[in-house]
Amino acid sequence: xxxxxxxxxxFQNLADPTRRAILARxxxxxxxxxxxxxxFDMALPSFLQHLRKLEDGGLIETTKQGRIRTCTLRVGALAxxxxxxxxxxLLWEGRHDRLEDYLATLTKGPxxxx
Amino acid sequence: xxxxxxxxxxFQNLADPTRRAILARxxxxxxxxxxxxxxFDMALPSFLQHLRKLEDGGLIETTKQGRIRTCTLRVGALAxxxxxxxxxxLLWEGRHDRLEDYLATLTKGPxxxx
DNA sequence: CTGATTGTTAGCCATGAGACTAACTATCAT
DNA sequence: ATGATAGTTAGTCTCATGGCTAACAATCAG
Numbered sequence: 001x002x003x004x005x006x007x008x009x010x011f012q013n014l015a016d017p018t019r020r021a022i023l024a025r026x027x028x029x030x031x032x033x034x035x036x037x038x039x040f041d042m043a044l045p046s047f048l049q050h051l052r053k054l055e056d057g058g059l060i061e062t063t064k065q066g067r068i069r070t071c072t073l074r075v076g077a078l079a080x081x082x083x084x085x086x087x088x089x090l091l092w093e094g095r096h097d098r099l100e101d102y103l104a105t106l107t108k109g110p111x112x113x114x
Numbered sequence: 115x116x117x118x119x120x121x122x123x124x125f126q127n128l129a130d131p132t133r134r135a136i137l138a139r140x141x142x143x144x145x146x147x148x149x150x151x152x153x154f155d156m157a158l159p160s161f162l163q164h165l166r167k168l169e170d171g172g173l174i175e176t177t178k179q180g181r182i183r184t185c186t187l188r189v190g191a192l193a194x195x196x197x198x199x200x201x202x203x204l205l206w207e208g209r210h211d212r213l214e215d216y217l218a219t220l221t222k223g224p225x226x227x228x
Numbered sequence: 229c230t231g232a233t234t235g236t237t238a239g240c241c242a243t244g245a246g247a248c249t250a251a252c253t254a255t256c257a258t
Numbered sequence: 259a260t261g262a263t264a265g266t267t268a269g270t271c272t273c274a275t276g277g278c279t280a281a282c283a284a285t286c287a288g
Contacts, residue, residue, distance in 0.1 A: 004131045011129035016276085017118045020198070027205030034234065046277050048236075053275095067234045067285045075206050078199055084134070085196050091141035092189050130246085148264065160247050162266075167245095181255045181264045 010081050013057040019050050026060060026073040033069045124195050127171040132156070133164050140174060140187040147183045
């Protein structure tokens with residue numbers, strides 16, 4: 001099971017549309033900073049902050065060669081998030097059995113003014 | 115495909131450990147505000163803000179009966195997030211074919227200081 | 229060396245998140 | 259009515275986020 005803080009950072013990273021778009025674009029293959037930044041109506045330094053967050057969160061890797069920095073997706077970085085969601089779904093499904101049971105206790109309560 | 119803003123709010127909601135814990139707890143069945151709040155070392159108003167965020171984000175539903183507010187999970191609320199991740203994964207896997215190709219272009223570059 | 233390209237750093241600013249206390253409302257029990 | 263219980267509202271505080279400009283560093287082309 002992933003650490004709480006890891007999930008915090010992961011979901012936090014995914015909570016931004018710019019960063020999700022970056023990931024989606026990188027999914028098609030590596031790209032340079034300038035190429036990545038082009039579609040966004042945003043100053044470069046602002047954009048770099050997003051890249052840094054993604055890198056800090058382990059979602060991408062970057063390497064610099066000359067003045068060109070190339071960004072690559074870190075496949076598998078999303079795994080902890082998927083795992084958490086899967087756990088949730090299993091719990092929810094397990095709960096279905098008990099739902100009817102719970103509803104029964106409600107109608108048996110001392111007062112239902114409907 | 116889910117809207118960007120919907121995903122923003124969804125992932126933002128999941129980026130907090132308190133809120134994830136609330137969801138995990140609710141996965142076992144509905145609970146009242148006080149019951150939910152008990153395990154957290156946090157003032158009630160602070161806790162309520164989390165509940166409100168979850169409700170605003172459509173992750174939970176709440177109903178009040180007398181002075182008791184009962185919170186319930188909204189099953190399926192996580193679906194857009196799961197869908198986005200699944201899309202990502204498909205893209206990544208599709209990319210694998212082209213990875214070797216890409217690496218080939220690198221080694222053919224003007225300079226590899228390896 | 230000069231200048232363009234590519235990225236980086238530093239510093240500023242507005243906003244929102246997430247916590248708190250204090251005071252309040254509404255319900256239930258007696 | 260009184261008081262306890264359950265939740266709410268209002269207002270404050272601090273810090274992180276995400277944007278900007280301006281200036282800088284480093285590399286490549288000529």
